[in-house]
Amino acid sequence: MGEDTDTRKINHSFLRDHSYVTEADIISTVEFNHTGELLATGDKGGRVVIFQREPESKNAPHIQGEYDVYSTFQSHEPEFDYLKSLEIEEKINKIKWLPQQNAAHSLLSTNDKTIKLWKITERDKRPEGYNLKDEEGKLKDLSTVTSLQVPVLKPMDLMVEVSPRRIFANGHTYHINSISVNSDCETYMSADDLRINLWHLAITDRSFNIVDIKPANMEDLTEVITASEFHPHHCNLFVYSSSKGSLRLCDMRAAALCDKHSKLFEEPEDPSNRSFFSEIISSVSDVKFSHSGRYMLTRDYLTVKVWDLNMEARPIETYQVHDYLRSKLCSLYESDCIFDKFECSWNGSDSVIMTGAYNNFFRMFDRNTKRDVTLEASRESSKPRAVLKPRRVCVGGKRRRDDISVDSLDFTKKILHTAWHPAENIIAIAATNNLYIFQDKVNSDMH
Amino acid sequence: MLSKGLKRKREEEEEEEALAVDTWWLDPGHPAVAQAAPAVASSSLFDLSVLKLHHSLRQSEPDLRHLVLVVNTLRRIQESMTPPTTLPPVPNPPAAPSVADNLLASSDVALSASVASLLEDLSHIEGLNQVPQPLADEGPPGRPVGGAPASLGALDLLGPATGCLLDDGLEGLFEDIDTSMYDSELWVPPSEGLKPGPENGPGKEETPELDEAELDYLMDVLVGTQALERPPGPGR
Numbered sequence: 001m002g003e004d005t006d007t008r009k010i011n012h013s014f015l016r017d018h019s020y021v022t023e024a025d026i027i028s029t030v031e032f033n034h035t036g037e038l039l040a041t042g043d044k045g046g047r048v049v050i051f052q053r054e055p056e057s058k059n060a061p062h063i064q065g066e067y068d069v070y071s072t073f074q075s076h077e078p079e080f081d082y083l084k085s086l087e088i089e090e091k092i093n094k095i096k097w098l099p100q101q102n103a104a105h106s107l108l109s110t111n112d113k114t115i116k117l118w119k120i121t122e123r124d125k126r127p128e129g130y131n132l133k134d135e136e137g138k139l140k141d142l143s144t145v146t147s148l149q150v151p152v153l154k155p156m157d158l159m160v161e162v163s164p165r166r167i168f169a170n171g172h173t174y175h176i177n178s179i180s181v182n183s184d185c186e187t188y189m190s191a192d193d194l195r196i197n198l199w200h201l202a203i204t205d206r207s208f209n210i211v212d213i214k215p216a217n218m219e220d221l222t223e224v225i226t227a228s229e230f231h232p233h234h235c236n237l238f239v240y241s242s243s244k245g246s247l248r249l250c251d252m253r254a255a256a257l258c259d260k261h262s263k264l265f266e267e268p269e270d271p272s273n274r275s276f277f278s279e280i281i282s283s284v285s286d287v288k289f290s291h292s293g294r295y296m297l298t299r300d301y302l303t304v305k306v307w308d309l310n311m312e313a314r315p316i317e318t319y320q321v322h323d324y325l326r327s328k329l330c331s332l333y334e335s336d337c338i339f340d341k342f343e344c345s346w347n348g349s350d351s352v353i354m355t356g357a358y359n360n361f362f363r364m365f366d367r368n369t370k371r372d373v374t375l376e377a378s379r380e381s382s383k384p385r386a387v388l389k390p391r392r393v394c395v396g397g398k399r400r401r402d403d404i405s406v407d408s409l410d411f412t413k414k415i416l417h418t419a420w421h422p423a424e425n426i427i428a429i430a431a432t433n434n435l436y437i438f439q440d441k442v443n444s445d446m447h
Numbered sequence: 448m449l450s451k452g453l454k455r456k457r458e459e460e461e462e463e464e465a466l467a468v469d470t471w472w473l474d475p476g477h478p479a480v481a482q483a484a485p486a487v488a489s490s491s492l493f494d495l496s497v498l499k500l501h502h503s504l505r506q507s508e509p510d511l512r513h514l515v516l517v518v519n520t521l522r523r524i525q526e527s528m529t530p531p532t533t534l535p536p537v538p539n540p541p542a543a544p545s546v547a548d549n550l551l552a553s554s555d556v557a558l559s560a561s562v563a564s565l566l567e568d569l570s571h572i573e574g575l576n577q578v579p580q581p582l583a584d585e586g587p588p589g590r591p592v593g594g595a596p597a598s599l600g601a602l603d604l605l606g607p608a609t610g611c612l613l614d615d616g617l618e619g620l621f622e623d624i625d626t627s628m629y630d631s632e633l634w635v636p637p638s639e640g641l642k643p644g645p646e647n648g649p650g651k652e653e654t655p656e657l658d659e660a661e662l663d664y665l666m667d668v669l670v671g672t673q674a675l676e677r678p679p680g681p682g683r
Contacts, residue, residue, distance in 0.1 A: 243516055
């Protein structure tokens with residue numbers, strides 16, 4: 001895959017200082033909009049940065065289709081919950097775009113407790129020739145006005161305006177981990193560790209609780225909700241994943257409270273791989289419906305799995321992301337790395353899946369050819385417009401020249417957040433505080 | 448400076464220990480298990496898990512997923528530690544189940560939920576949902592009471608708002624109550640009780656029973672029984 005030349009420009013807009021990484025700049029979510037024209041990122045400091053793809057132009061073909069900063073705004077501020085004496089982090093956990101219904105773009109962004117609806121509009125014209133005001137907006141001396149003129153709209157430099165249209169607060173006791181917009185474009189859901197709420201996009205003072213797994217006695221708590229998503233086409237269906245590795249498909253037509261699932265997707269534990277950490281590594285960190293709506297993709301600590309909605313007993317495909325870590329689980333437990341939550345993505349045609357790993361590596365699996373590749377997102381190893389070189393992790397035995405050994409992997413460099421353009425082979429990779437955008441300009445085949 | 452031979456020997460020992468730890472988790476039938484002291488290996492993982500649990504509970508707002516996964520892992524380790532008879536006696540395991548459960552019980556959410564369920568039972572008694580207010584006033588200064596609906600956790604603590612008005616007759620009940628009972632940690636944010644320190648060690652395990660005793664007492668008083676024989680709570 002070729003690399004977008006704009007990565008350096010994008011990197012500069014994130015790094016305040018070339019040598020010092022501020023924690024507030026750590027990217028916490030990445031999301032393309034429905035056309036892929038816009039790419040939104042959220043960071044730990046509560047900011048949202050939106051990139052826009054430049055239209056292709058014949059004059060400068062080498063910069064065709066690259067992403068530039070479109071707008072930056074502060075979405076969430078740190079808050080203090082006085083009742084509990086707790087600080088609420090401003091970190092953006094998730095961003096979801098609303099389907100575009102007019103000239104404006106809208107997105108939902110959420111931190112641990114509050115979801116906000118932002119409207120993004122463009123202004124590229126302004127009226128000139130007022131009768132009562134002069135060019136600077138000051139009132140004119142009426143005695144100087146001798147004739148009436150009709151104000152005309154004149155072009156101006158593009159101004160992108162962002163305004164918060166709704167604030168959905170006080171709906172969650174526990175930390176929000178996901179939001180998902182319904183295909184009906186009127187409602188959306190937000191999920192925390194124990195509950196899922198359904199909101200109407202226009203109503204902020206009320207939400208309906210549709211899933212509640214809080215036990216009567218908190219001492220009996222053994223499982224939490226880790227991710228959830230609406231079905232892309234059926235507005236009554238949604239799925240949520242748990243820390244025990246199960247998926248529950250729920251139908252909102254069946255009951256108001258969807259505590260009883262319609263389908264339960266769970267793979268029985270492999271007895272040969274059983275360990276004290278079996279449960280932790282089976283915890284699902286992300287779930288995504290395919291674009292077709294027929295499959296679901298899940299990510300747990302060591303694998304990505306494809307599930308067919310018609311088969312609950314086990315996934316139809318399982319891909320090993322970094323099985324060489326299986327013998328290191330104890331030290332990964334000690335360092336808490338075993339609790340890292342990686343995301344996963346489908347490409348537009350649902351034929352390739354992608355997920356991140358450690359050492360700034362990310363992995364892609366072609367479901368048709370069954371081939372997979374490991375690539376690295378780092379400035380040191382990739383120059384603009386160069387083709388990314390496949391990487392390999394060796395576990396002993398024959399070692400090739402550029403292989404990385406398992407013991408020299410950098411576990412602080414984790415790629416948790418990735419996104420794939422809805423139609424084209426363009427991917428966005430968040431590596432700590434850097435954003436990488438890779439485009440495949442040559443062909444769409446995996447090599 | 449250590450001689451080469453000595454240095455190598457130390458490294459080898461550490462490697463063996465690490466290997467034993469790693470293989471133990473993957474395959475309990477592995478011969479390394481029989482050789483190495485399994486009690487040592489599993490107790491180190493047990494200790495690590497307990498440390499993680501402590502650390503998690505110490506947070507003002509624990510990551511629930513992390514907490515649940517660590518507790519479940521701890522339970523698995525406990526289960527594996529108890530059966531084998533060939534193990535040398537380990538002081539930790541017998542106390543372990545109660546330690547883990549009590550640690551979880553003394554967490555913020557656990558306490559508020561325990562209190563919540565008790566309050567829900569008590570709320571059937573007339574005007575009882577108003578009771579927490581005077582008690583909460585005795586709590587740490589500056590802590591707002593009732594009102595703000597913001598978090599459901601706070602609502603749980605205060606009990607469901609059934610809308611019952613306070614019966615004037617109930618005021619009379621409180622006149623007889625020794626308020627020194629309520630100058631206690633009952634309504635203190637539980638996170639304060641979880642701050643690390645040697646004096647908190649034994650106190651942690653006793654706290655759940657203590658709170659239940661307080662609530663039993665409250666229940667007795669409000670239901671009308673006059674049995675006030677229970678002495679002030681121990682060890683505070």
